[in-house]
Amino acid sequence: MKHIFVSLLLLVGALPALAQPSKPALTVETIMQDPRQWVGTSPSGVFWSDDSKTIYFSWNPDKALGDSLYKITLVNGNYVSSAKPVKVSVAERRTLTPNDAVYNRARTMRVYDKYGDLFLLDRQTGKVRTLTSTVDRESNPVFSSDEKAILFTRSSNLYRLDLASGLTEQLTNFDPGAKRPTPNSNSQESWLKRDQLALFDVLRQRKAKRDEAERDTKAEQPRRPKTIYTEGKSVMNPSLSPDGRVVTFALMKAATGAKSTIVPSFVTESGFTEDLPGRTKVGAPLSAVEFMVYDVARDTALAVSLANLPGITDKPDYLMPTAVTSGSATVAGRSTVSAAEKTPTDTTKKLAADLKKAANRPVFVGAPVWTDAPNGRYAIIAVRAIDNKDRWLMLLDTEKPTTLKLLDRQRDEAWVGGPGIGGGFSSGTLGWLDDQTIYFQSETDGYSHLYSMNVLTGQRTQLTKGRFEVQQVVLSADKKMFYLTTNEVHPGEQHFYRMAVTGGQRTQLTTMTGASDATLSPDESQMVVRYSTGNKPWELFLMSNPTVGGSPKKTTSARKTVVSNVPGNSVQLTTSTTDAFRTYPWRDAEVVTIPARDGQPIYARIYKPATDASVKANGKAVIFVHGAGYLQNAHKWWSQYFREYMFHNLLVDKGYTVLDIDYRGSAGYGRNWRTGIYRFMGGKDLTDHVDAADWLVKNHGVDAKRIGIYGGSYGGFITLMGMFTTPDVFKAGAALRPVTDWAAYNHGYTSNILNEPYSDTLAYRRSSPIYHAAGLKGHLLICHGMVDVNVHFQDAVRLTQRLIELKKENWELAPYPVEDHGFVEPTSWMDEYKRILKLFEERL
Structure with a gap:
């Protein structure tokens, strides 16, 4: 009995511990297993239906091999508890309008490419019109300035499709071959030809008759664009100006002599070692880019000179002899550079001497961003030095298209970068507020902020300011508001804001600690927020977009306005983590x-x-x-x-x-x-x-x-x-x-x-x-x-x-x-x- 009593006491003493829920032990095998089975798959790739009634996103709650497209349909614009996520059928997926479809000015129509063909959506009726059905791939459709036609590219050429008649007109004719050489005016053949025509009446008469016949024949034929020989260079971003005067395009000549690496793959289906194509290494020759305009009226292609870009010949500071021979750097308080490394090499000395030669630096040229004003004549071109130490925003005027006007130069002796600044051929955040005002991002004051500028007067306005970064920018449909994602609350948080295009106070639309990645509905009445915290993966929430000056209660400061009751209006749409993960x-x-x-x-x-x-x-x-x-x-x-x-x-x-x-x-x-x-x-x-x-x-x-x-x-x-x-x-x-x-x-x-x-x-x-x-x-x-x-x-x-x-x-x-x-x-x-x-x- 004594032993039994002691055992009972031990058991009673252990009961409180047994009642405590034990924390599951983590193992490497557990946490490194297939995340679909263990963690779950968070939703991604959110977009809305064009009528703002359905939310689409990629998801994988079934733990399948790959994500699928899901949808949630709202009822009268509202979420109801019965509206659970439903997998989208293949047939429906084929009919969906891509998120990047282009609106007309009235936002009554959208044009887009899908599966290599062009489609036009009538937003009022919901009907979709197939514009092309060809073996060739059509892409990059936009509305013409008068919105009576669609401009698009096919095989690097620019076309115009008339919406009323269906007529397709080719606007450019790029030929990758080399242009046939024409005889030099001082050559022997040219001199003999002129001499013959001067000596013999019969030859002059026959030539005049032949020339007249050719003019008559040409006049009878429909107009065809002039053949532009690109001499093996690739055509990039052909674009027609809104006033129809010019087509801009870039020509890129591939680098020669750049050796690429290979990566051998040993475990292959074939049983043989196979070489995977690799990349070049730093310092390899780079492609060269020319910016061109095709004058439609004159039927002539002209190069746009970039030789006058301010600072185009500026060399970086590190190539200056004083920079090369400056003091050593340190790691953890000790020098890591030997005396030999501080001494300029013969190569460095030669480079320093070559700096005295004022050579233009090669550049990347981004696609033009045209004003959407009817018959507008202006475009903004982002030009970036290949060494990435300069970015220029240039104004193109179709009345003098071969001369660009400087609007903004951003110089960084390290490298130009930051959110919204772009890189390479990307222009970053860049657009028009009206026919004279652009907006863009710059790190001029040390942080990536939003600016506007009048392109005619050059007046520049900083729209955001502070020790934070503007990380994403969306312009509202009516061009009266910006929607911004910034980290101004804390560098470790991301929130969504609304601000007038003139700047001033910002209204904070999300307030929950963590990160909020918002996607507005096309009518801008609601937003789907992809939200997460430090210990909870991303999920989707539906939130209303309070109207400016409307009913939501606001807390105002000199910097921003916070909509304090938005979290209470949010609805969680997905739960993605597994039960095992949540334990x-x-x-x-x-x-x-x-x-x-x-x-x-x-x-x-x-x-x-x-x-x-x-x-x-x-x-x-x-x-x-x-x-x-x-x-x-x-x-x-x-x-x-x-x-x-x-x-x-x-x-x-x-x-x-x-x-x-x-x-x-x-x-x-x-x-x-x-x-x-x-x-x-x-x-x-x-x-x-x-x-x-x-x-x-x-x-x-x-x-x-x-x-x-x-x-x-x-x-x-x-x-x-x-x-x-x-x-x-x-x-x-x-x-x-x-x-x-x-x-x-x-x-x-x-x-x-x-x-x-x-x-x-x-x-x-x-x-x-x-x-x-x-x-x-x-x-x-x-x-x-x-x-x-x-x-x-x-x-x-x-x-x-x-x-x-x-x-x-x-x-x-x-x-x-x-x-x-x-x-x-x-x-x-x-x-x-x-x-x-x-x-x-x-x-x-």
Whole structure:
């Protein structure tokens, strides 16, 4: 009986603990399994039906192999509980109007291309008229200025389709061949011909008769556009001016002599090793672009000279001798540049001497943005220097189309960028408010803001201002309002605003903490908001769009007006996560700021065992480095690194403190933060991580000798630089698909930041991990997909050989034969993260 009594006491004492719901244990196998089965699939690709009655989106609640199109139909413009998401049939999908269909001015019709043919929607009747049905592909349809015809492209040529008669007229005739050479007026043949006609009456008479017959015959024939010989160059963006005077187009000559890489694929269906086409490397020759106009009345094609662009001959500061020989940069307080590297090379000296020659820099030319005024004569052209240090907004006037007028020049000695600024052939945010006023974005004051300008007077107005970024811009149908997405509440939040086109107060339409990605209905009465928080994936919500000055209660400040009751009016439309996923109490990481050594605040997300009484901190810490460089991850919405987020929860369950920071170069913090890595990747972006590690030690009880670091792509690069150049800070690191030598990466990304390897050897030498591998002390894991067509597996192979030659033994390479840059197979994810976990568990 005594033993029974004791057993009962033990059982009673255990009852309260048994009553507590236990937190499911996370494993690598669980969190790295197929996310469709475990997490669920969030909705994406939201668009509305043209009548604003139906919401469409991609979704996969059935855990199928791929997402499908779903819809929710509103009843009298309102959501009802019975209106559940329904999968859209293939037949219905074929009839849907694409979201990018073009409106006429009255918004009564829309024209679009689909499956290579053109269609016209009558919005009042809902009827769709098929305009073309051909083997050739028609695309880029727009309404003509008088809206009596549709302009479109076919095989790079521009056509006009009359809506009344159905007649199709070809407006341009581009021939890829070379123009037949004409005899030189001073040549022997030309002189003999003139002499013959001067000597013999019969020849003169016969020629006159023949010329008259040819003129009569030509007059009888319908007009045909002049053949424009492009000499093998590609035609881009042919566009007819609203007044019908000119057709603008660009000619691009492909680069020659640019060697492309290949990526061998070993595990193939054929059983043979197959070569995948790759890219060129930074510094390879680039395509050349000419901007042209075809004068319709004169039937003549003319080149538009860009030689007079202000600053077209300006060379970047880094090529100046004083810049090349400036003092060394430092990483973690020590010099990383040798005396030899500070000395200008013969190549650099030659480049500096060549700078005295005033050569025009090559440029990209964007598609013209024409005023939509009837018979308008103006277009805005965005021109960007190929070295990406200048962007010009130019005015084209059809009365003098070969001479462009400067409206705005944005110069950045690092590189021009930021939200809404565009890049390459993209013009970014650019449009017309009326026939004289344009709007655009610029980083002139250090943050990407919205501006307007009168193109005739040059008067410019800054419409938004402050230490935040305008991240998306939508102009209302009546051109009276802008709808803006900004991060002005907090760098880690995104909200939707409404503002008059003249600027002034902004009305905040979303208020829930996190990120709100809003899609307005065509009638602008409602919006679907794709919303998430730090620990909850994206879901769809339906919200009303309160009218300006209407009934919703507002809180007013000098900066903006907040509609305070909108969240109460929202309706959740989807629930995407699985029951299994929701059983775990996912942490909402705290967003904090860490002081950098130069006084700048570093935004970070911290996951702490201290917030969970059931987990005891063990003094270990792991710092995660996000990829892409220009990307934001220390925010309050669901991260695209959701697997890493779940792994961080697993680490915290084991007692780790986890931190990820928006280091120098990250998105969301303005121009100075964006360009903080110019000419030195692995400089301030790495010292930000070193400062963050020091902050963890001083403020969160972390052992300075038990800190690990990991990340993929750019994150893998920073991991290597940390392990090689600050080896006493990080004891272990996992570099996933890392760049090991920036001279082997692509041109578009790398040349912005490091210029070109043969003109800025210093930048590449101090920024490439392969040159610093001798500094490795801690334990290093490298993981890389073997069919990575972005950061090639060759990067890992070359670093492997370097480590072998340096006789390093504290590293390993895990290759993944079927994986590209972003892993796909769950087994690959599992293997990779088991290795990462093992590294930290054993070495920290």
